[in-house]
Amino acid sequence: MTEAIEKTQTAVSVEGVSKRFGAASVLALPVMAPAVAADTGLAPSLLGVYSFAMWGAAMVGSSLAGDLIARLGSVRVVQLMLALSATALLCGASGWTPALAAVPPLIGVACAIETPASSDILARVTRAQHRTFIFSL
DSSP: OOHHHHHHHHHHHHHHHHHHHHHHHHHHHHHHHHHHHHHHOOOGGGHHHHHHHHHHHHHHHHHHHHHHHHHHOHHHHHHHHHHHHHHHHHHHHHOOHHHHHHHHHHHHHHHHHHHHHHHHHHHHHSOGGGHHHHHHO
């Protein structure tokens, strides 16, 4: 295999893992909402507030993604996404109500910055004739 193909395969694999981690982060608290509500005494109906806060933060985060990629580089932005998601999951696992409030904005920003950074990485390592296929995955 050529070095270019190996780089593309590695990038696709790593980006696939980061996207799956991001998706799992988005869905973790909503899936566990009944148990979290029972443990914390919070109303399960606050899940709507969670969604609003997460996607609101995602809108803000998406407006910052280009600047972050220009300043830090796309690999660092993906690493930042993973760190934000892990921090959010730790806050959610704590069961402490103030920490739970940090979960939606952290996950929202993490989701918003991941896709532009991943696209930048894939665009850099994928040959032009293979981009249509790679970006369809």
